[in-house]
Amino acid sequence: MKQTRSLFRRFLKGHFLFIFFPPIVLIFFFAFIGFSGINEEDLNTLNQFYVFLLLFGFIIVAFVVISWLFFLRLRKRLTRLHEVMSFSANNNSFPKPVSVQTDRMDEIDQLGSSFNWMIQQLEDSKKREYEEELLRHRLIANLSHDLRTPLTILRGHVTRLNKESMSSEGQNSLTEMNHTITRVGDLMDDLLSYTLLTSGKHPFGPTSTDIGRLVRASVAAWYPVFEEKEIQLDVDLPTEETFYWEADPKWMTRVLDNLFQNIVRHAAEGKYANIVVDVEKEQIIVADRGPGMDNSSYERGAGIGLSTSNYMLKKMKLKADFTSNENGTRVTIDRA
Known part of the structure; x- marks a missing residue:
């Protein structure tokens, strides 16, 4: 993102103007305007001391005022961003996007814009995860349902073969096949139950x-x-x-x-x-x-x-x- 205006550069520029601009104006005033109408006898040393003292005091007061205003404004903007982040952390929810002035785009606005972009990425990721979870649950439920038919058919054939005359080794194989079919059916039931449970389909009443x-x-x-x-x-x-x-x-x-x-x-x-x-x-x-x-x-x-x-x-x-x-x-x- 292209930076258009720097917050701290404006801060330094403002302080530079308040420190150097008043003395320059005063010098130009005395050089081109003030000395033409004032006698040198009237401009004694004491008056010069008061003038420079007033100028120095004005610079100090202006410096303090502009610094206080700058940091107060900076604190308000950072506090607003902190409140949004703290609210989401305390409520276990996604934070709301912060307002950004695109015409200004200083460092704080760039931070807010990056924060908003992060929120959008998290929301998109959560949405994709939810859709994938629904698809997985639907797939498992459908597979568990569809596989019951072939298992039932296999069990029917095993039951029919049990009625036929065969060796003891064949009977043992049919018994093992029957146990395997039962085990697969139980695993499918467990898988379906776990899918329904994690998707919130089983009510929880403590x-x-x-x-x-x-x-x-x-x-x-x-x-x-x-x-x-x-x-x-x-x-x-x-x-x-x-x-x-x-x-x-x-x-x-x-x-x-x-x-x-x-x-x-x-x-x-x-x-x-x-x-x-x-x-x-x-x-x-x-x-x-x-x-x-x-x-x-x-x-x-x-x-x-x-x-x-x-x-x-x-x-x-x-x-x-x-x-x-x-x-x-x-x-x-x-x-x-």
Whole structure:
């Protein structure tokens, strides 16, 4: 942007004129006008002293006044720019553009113009990000919906082949195919749920929630599944004591369902699950004796579900700490 007028150059020019212009005018006045009508006897030394004292005082006063006016005006313009920036920072919103005088365009106006350009770039970037997010959510939702039809067809063929006579090796392959189809369907459900959740399609209603009661209900619902997989349950769920979190009960149940589902899917070989509600520390602890999160099966299957759970916990101002090794995985949920 081309600079047309300099603020500080005008400041220096004004001070230069006030310092040197009055003495020059006075000299010209005495040289060409004043001495023609004044006798030398009347212009004595004392009068000269008063004249120069008056001139010096005028220069000092003019210097102070013009400096004060300059910096007062400069402070007003900088304060206005600071208020716009502070308002956006305090309200977590984009700042409003500042007014710029294009006919002046000094250093402050150039700063304001650059600030306005930055705001425009941020707004354009936010708009593009929002449009890309909508496109991604729409694409994932459509893919999740469209892929259900071929999965259903595959499952139908597997069911038909199960009725045919074949070797035990063929039966094992069909069983593995059926499990794979189920796993893919579950992953699609997790992906669709995460997409709907991050796009705000799942309502969030935090309320004071009895965590002990909620965990007991979740464990009771999952008990038949653990029993079917021959997983030993070691629970410590106090019935007389409890604590409360400001959380969405449905979201909290979904988080626990994800943790229990991961035990069934990826840690069933450990045949053990430990579920604890620590009232004193206000924590939920879920542990298993599976192969750990470094296992490829766990990494492949649990990523989307854990991302969904972490997103929900963050919205509820909670957190999940994971400790995992070859001897099992331990998850501790508490306040963020």
